[in-house]
Amino acid sequence: MALNASRKPVLDGNECDMSGWDMGNCPVRDVLDRIAGKWSTLLLGALARQPYRFGELRRLVPDISQRMLTQTLRDLQRDGYIEREVFPTKPPSVEYRMTDLGRSLFEPLSKVLLWAEANHPSVKAARVKYDESELA
Amino acid sequence: MALNASRKPVLDGNECDMSGWDMGNCPVRDVLDRIAGKWSTLLLGALARQPYRFGELRRLVPDISQRMLTQTLRDLQRDGYIEREVFPTKPPSVEYRMTDLGRSLFEPLSKVLLWAEANHPSVKAARVKYDESELA
DNA sequence: AACGTTGGTCTCAAAAAGAGACTAGCACTA
């Protein structure tokens, strides 16, 4: 069992300890599994800017299927991040807007999005390097 | 086309603007689609604490299949967040540890994890409320 | 009368994920 002893903690401890988390059944997973989807963050990012209607979102995110758009919006609504309002126009229109809870979530989440934007080159470079070494 | 005029921006603008993002093909999606998986954040959270070996990670995250553990670790390695080292022990052992890029990502990401932990009750409450209203 | 627009649902095919058997080489044990 005695492995190599180079097991110094990566974080300082004041950052985010996370020890004592039951990986198998923890609240973090319960929350994160919902917003971890391919489309969730994208839709949250859009609705963080302003409210949008169903069709507008579909045009805004061109390669999402109506099926997944409906489903993701419902999931986000169920978890309380967005709310849905129907307007009795001639063909009824539906508007989605962010809730306070959603805005509260998007505050830290947007930091990750900004990180992704800033560090995209590093990630791409890492991929190239990995693929080259695998090619051998 | 003239929709309801209640379109005030949700964020102040100094927070995270995100306008001008091409939703269809943007670097943010390219990066995020990889770490958005069900297991990625979990493994990053574990490896942020300390290096782990394959079997240790499997025991740490009890309900991940070996198949997905292998695959997720390789994806994280390919994007440069973790690195893999093989030790020539009798049965060869493999250690995974976080890179500087991974630590850099985990800094904002951990904030989201902390948010999830803190706001789990609100999310659960929202779900109950939604399910009750749907039941009607 | 034909067509577009609204926000979806339904069905079927494709992709992804989960479950579990299987591998090889060495150590320990009976």
Added chain:
DNA sequence: TAGTGCTAGTCTCTTTTTGAGACCAACGTT
């Protein structure tokens, strides 16, 4: 010496998730 377990995976099969696209009803426009 044969049996068992450990290592880090891979392979196959089944189930779940996702994607593509047709379809809906009512109204407005052409």
